Amino acid sequence: GGAVAFAATIAATMASAQTIGFSQVGSEGDWRPAFSANMQESAKEFGIDLKFANAQGKQEEQLRAVRAFIAQGVDAIIVAPVVVTGWDQVLREAKEAEIPVFLVDRDVDVEDKTLYVTRISADFNLEGKLAGAWLATESKGTCKIVELQGTTGSAPAIERKKGFEAVISQFPAMEIVATQSGDFTTEGGKKVMEAFIKSTNNLDGICASFAHNDNMQLGAIQAMKEAGLKPGTDVQMVSVDYVPAIKDALAAGEANASVELRSAVGGFIYPIILDYLKSPTELDKWIVIPSDLHTAN
Numbered sequence: 001g002g003a004v005a006f007a008a009t010i011a012a013t014m015a016s017a018q019t020i021g022f023s024q025v026g027s028e029g030d031w032r033p034a035f036s037a038n039m040q041e042s043a044k045e046f047g048i049d050l051k052f053a054n055a056q057g058k059q060e061e062q063l064r065a066v067r068a069f070i071a072q073g074v075d076a077i078i079v080a081p082v083v084v085t086g087w088d089q090v091l092r093e094a095k096e097a098e099i100p101v102f103l104v105d106r107d108v109d110v111e112d113k114t115l116y117v118t119r120i121s122a123d124f125n126l127e128g129k130l131a132g133a134w135l136a137t138e139s140k141g142t143c144k145i146v147e148l149q150g151t152t153g154s155a156p157a158i159e160r161k162k163g164f165e166a167v168i169s170q171f172p173a174m175e176i177v178a179t180q181s182g183d184f185t186t187e188g189g190k191k192v193m194e195a196f197i198k199s200t201n202n203l204d205g206i207c208a209s210f211a212h213n214d215n216m217q218l219g220a221i222q223a224m225k226e227a228g229l230k231p232g233t234d235v236q237m238v239s240v241d242y243v244p245a246i247k248d249a250l251a252a253g254e255a256n257a258s259v260e261l262r263s264a265v266g267g268f269i270y271p272i273i274l275d276y277l278k279s280p281t282e283l284d285k286w287i288v289i290p291s292d293l294h295t296a297n
């Protein structure tokens with residue numbers, strides 16, 4: 001009786017379990033590993049057999065992973081694309097194999113939008129706008145800014161810059177005086193800030209540091225402290241992600257604001273994919289996850 005019913009339930013679950021391949025950017029910073037962990041844990045809760053591939057920041061690795069998923073005949077493919085370009089061909093291959101592709105987090109730049117079902121992500125442009133609007137208010141519209149950019153060619157670096165600039169361009173006395181990529185890492189942010197400290201005579205006249213993610217800002221904070229400067233006091237520090245380490249920096253007064261990028265979003269993403277697999281219907285091309293700005297108090 002019971003044992004047979006139990007075995008039948010397991011068999012049914014196994015038969016219906018979906019296999020999903022997830023090609024993840026890498027493990028840069030603190031936000032990305034938190035997002036990966038949540039996607040993996042959450043997959044278990046939904047009974048998904050998740051094939052997780054970490055591309056270590058390399059697009060070639062992602063292309064290889066997606067092709068491997070296609071060869072394995074997975075039910076769906078999730079991609080968080082390192083950069084926006086170079087996706088058309090591999091996405092066409094997935095489409096030919098009739099495997100639906102879902103973008104999470106980062107965006108792609110493809111002409112044929114039918115190559116993926118939808119993108120489920122935060123609005124990076126809005127994040128840049130929130131950071132810019134906060135700084136405009138804080139500085140009363142007068143501020144010389146240094147900018148630490150994320151990975152060159154990645155959607156968050158492109159969009160956060162655009163959104164931030166859209167706001168500060170409304171204020172004639174707000175200006176980005178130096179900008180460089182720190183590749184979304186703490187070490188990258190530290191190196192870039194060290195260079196800025198040199199090129200601006202110890203950040204003379206600089207009112208703010210806008211970093212495309214918290215880890216670069218944390219590196220910048222280290223560089224500034226080593227140079228005897230006071231991040232959070234002499235220079236306003238605004239960034240994106242709201243990871244635990246920046247919360248500590250906010251509490252310590254060494255950072256001033258961070259726009260939250262939610263990492264525990266598997267519980268939001270998987271139901272959309274599972275529903276689609278059950279009954280494919282056309283979805284909006286972008287399903288937006290909200291962003292909020294946090295300050296120390």
Ligand code: AHR
Nearest residue numbers: 028029031105156184213
């Ligand atoms: O794509 C989102 C960005 O990627 C995060 O803000 C950053 O921390 C990560 O590297």
